[in-house]
Amino acid sequence: MRTDKPLELKFAFPLKALNGGLFVSRGCGIHPTRTIDSHELIFVRSGMLGIFEDKQRFELKEGDALLLRPGLRHGGTLAYPPDLSFFWIHFLIEKESKTTKSQQIEIPRVGRVAEPQRFAELCLRFLDAQESDPGNRLRLSLLLALMLAELAAAPKSSGPEAAALAARASELIAVDSLDQDFSAGRLAAKLRCNPDYLGRIFKAAYGYSLTRAIHNRRIAQARKLLLESNLNIGEIVGASGFGDIAFFRRIFKRHTGFAPHSFRKLCPRRHINTE
Incomplete structure (x- = not known):
């Protein structure tokens, strides 16, 4: 056989x-x-x-x-x-075949x-x-x-006030989380609300925790720099809001499945037009 x-x-x-x-x-x-x-x-x-x-x-x-x-x-x-x-x-x-079964989105x-x-x-x-x-x-x-x-996969939210607060938190994460001192606790203090409440409504709106959102933003920045810049790993760690290279490597591999240097080798070819 x-x-x-x-x-x-x-x-x-x-x-x-x-x-x-x-x-x-x-x-x-x-x-x-x-x-x-x-x-x-x-x-x-x-x-x-x-x-x-x-x-x-x-x-x-x-x-x-x-x-x-x-x-x-x-x-x-x-x-x-x-x-x-x-x-x-x-x-x-x-057009799909009449015999083909499909799941609609x-x-x-x-x-x-x-x-x-x-x-x-x-x-x-x-x-x-x-x-x-x-x-x-x-x-x-x-x-x-x-x-x-x-x-x-559109995110779901609860009520209009909670959705607005979650959206504001998301905006601040996008802008401020590359600062190494940024945290979920500091975010809640800036929004003048209880950290546990903010964490609950944020997860209801986006499907993941505030800490995960902060890591997502920092890892997204690191991914962008790895693919689109010539910065070395140490420089990327600082520019992405991480204070420690070992922690960065661990979180990066958990999120992407790749070590940073391996991720950098992805997608070297692309078609670019300017008009």
């Missing part, structure tokens, strides 16, 4: 990824007005993108995603600012991404796969499916 026979899988997959890229603004120009015959996923990495589709206008900020539909006219509403960069991916949705047309750095990494993996193995459409389509699943 052969023991080296590979596992054979057949996919009836509705998504077909076409192509994608990373747009980096030169500080001039505007998104062209056009109608395309495919879906397009846009994810803003930095800056703000003004765009319309049909009669709807959108101003997408860092961390926002938008799904454009085929057959509808879309184009820019604002000139490209100098700090704008966004990922774009074109794809088709093919609901994807909002526009909204915030819960973990922008993780989403950006999926985009980078897509671009790397597109450059290194362009004929492997199934691989590209599976990466696209992961992105759409992230968009479908």
Whole structure:
């Protein structure tokens, strides 16, 4: 009996990824007005993108995603600012076979991404796969499916006041948590509320603890610097809000499954356009 026979899988997959890229603004120009015959996923990495589709206008900020539909006219509403960069991916949705059973997910047309750095990494993996193995459409389509699943996983909140407090805490974590002295206790003191209460409503809104959110932000910054800068590990530790290299390595591997130096080797290839 052969023991080296590979596992054979057949996919009836509705998504077909076409192509994608990373747009980096030169500080001039505007998104062209056009109608395309495919879906397009846009994810803003930095800056703000003004765009319309049909009669709807959108101003997408860092961390926002938008799904454009085929057959509808879309184009820019604002000139490209100098700090704008966004990922774009074109794809088709093919008809499923009558014999194929599927689990449906609901994807909002526009909204915030819960973990922008993780989403950006999926985009980078897509671009790397597109450059290194362009004929492997199934691989590209599976990466696209992961992105759409992230968009479908919208965070839930409790009441409007609790949701507003949790959102304010999230904003402060995004801005202040790269300071090594930042902590869940200091955050609660700044918001003038009980730390246990803040922890409860934050977890209800986002599905994880304040400490996890702080680690997520710091690890997201470390991931970005590892992939997009030439800083050494010690410099990245300080710039990410960690005070200790050993602790950073342990938390980084727990979050990503990689040692920092191994993570840095991911996704070296990508398609970048400036117009």
